[in-house]
Amino acid sequence: MSIEKKPEILSLTEDELAHLLVADGHKKFRAQQVFQWLHLKQVFDVRQMTNLKADFQDYLTEKFSFPDFKILNESKSPSDQTAKYLFAFGKKQVESVWLPYENRQSICISVQSGCSLDCSFCATGKIAFKGNLTAGEILTQVYGMQQLYDRRITNIVFMGMGEPFYNYDNAIRAASLIAHQHGMNISRRRITLSTSGVLPGIQRFIEEKQPYRLALSLHSVFADKRKRIMDIEEKYPFEDVLGYLREKRGEMQQGQLMFEYIMIDGINIFPDDAKELARWAKLLNAKVNLIPMNTEFNGMHRPSEEKIYEFWRALVERGVVAVNRKSPAKDIDGACGMLAGQKLAS
Ligand code: SF4
Known part of the structure; x- marks a missing residue:
């Protein structure tokens, strides 16, 4: 029975x-x-x-069943006050990051335990995939971290472990509960879903007129190169994704779309990369978030500060709004692509 x-x-x-x-x-x-x-x-x-x-x-x-979770580990960065938390929901373990900035309090949360994709620069893709989180489990990371601090969370990015559009219903449900007026009431424009480029999810997001920000992890605007660093390129070529977004851009809000671009030394920061990235960013009216790879991983390296600056300048000079996001939490492996949970059970 x-x-x-x-x-x-x-x-x-x-x-x-x-x-x-x-x-x-x-x-x-x-x-x-x-x-x-x-x-x-x-x-x-x-x-x-x-x-x-x-x-x-x-x-x-x-x-009803009530949240049942443990925080198995906390790592705090001595240099920039960021902190990484390892949450356990039964056998599913995920990491979440507390990211304090001067004028805002951001957190980065996970939607899956592990990830079914395997981007070559990302530690999460290398660990065992344990499945989707429920909306409640996604929210528990938000509330669990909020309970630890007096400072109110203002910005939430779904950019930790996993691909939000492979757990679409729960990710969107969690976002709407975070924004609910009887709950945390966080502005929808301060909630960002980050996708590696799952075209059916992007189509659904736009058709449903979801009010959250959409971050597309591009990381290269050349198919061959992108294929080498992101396996999703085989299934959903970025040109199809960008072509679709171009068609629908008028239906989206100003400022709703941004590109994420992880900067990897010797791979995706040549002048041609900047030129082509700028072309797409302008066509789609998308801000570009540059994220220098935070450390060495899988034979890939962070570029020098000089190269980071040059790439940023090449975009800005072409009229692109580009932000060189400092990679916080470097010393706790909490930066983008580094949530692998050193204590995760395999
Ligand atoms: S970068 Fe994102 S989509 Fe790619 S393997 Fe890591 S968690 Fe998955």
């Missing part, structure tokens, strides 16, 4: 919660109270939900 799985309460929208509560004879307004405890106050222990009666607390415990 199979045991029926309880609904995961953190993954439910307020409406879904209300529907379930009303069906069991409870008042609809209870849904907002419970939703606020979970998503605004980030309290997961029903006994601490002090405006709920004991018998209703018992009902909640009986009916």
Whole structure:
């Protein structure tokens, strides 16, 4: 006999919660109270939900499953206050990064445990893929980190482990719960989903008019070169992806699209790369986020500061809005492409 799985309460929208509560004879307004405890106050222990009666607390415990996670490891960078956390949801383990900046508080969260893709510069692609996270598990990283700090999270990037568009429903659901007015109420424009270029996911994102920012990890604008560093290029060539985005750019918001470009010495930062990247960025009105590879990995290296500057300048001189994002958390392997969880079980 199979045991029926309880609904995961953190993954439910307020409406879904209300529907379930009303069906069991409870008042609809209870849904907002419970939703606020979970998503605004980030309290997961029903006994601490002090405006709920004991018998209703018992009902909640009986009916739903509540977040069940451990933080197995914390690594703090002595140089820039960034911190990396290893979350465990049963057998699924993921890493998330706390990224403090002067004028904002960002976090980078994971959507899958491991990744089914294998970008050659990325440590995540080298570890065992353990599956998708639920929306609740994605949110738990946000709330789990928020509980550790007084500083309010302002920006969230889905750019940790995994490909968000291979876990589309849960990633979008998590984003909408983070932005909910009865929850953290984070501006939708401060939530970014980063994709390696999964065309069907991008099409769905645009057709659904999702309000979040879309970051496309390009890393090269030459097919042969991109194939060498990103296996997704075989399946969804970047020219198809950019062609589609060009067609639909008018339906997107100003500033909604950006390109991510990891800078790898001797591979993708030649003058031709800059010229072609600038051409596409201008065609699509996309800002370019330059991310110098943070350390040595898989025989690939970070370029010198001089080369980083030259590449950035070559874009800016062509009228592209390009940001040379400092690779924070270098000393804890928390920078882009380095979330491999040194303590992850294989
Ligand atoms: S860069 Fe992203 S898509 Fe590529 S292997 Fe790493 S986690 Fe997966």
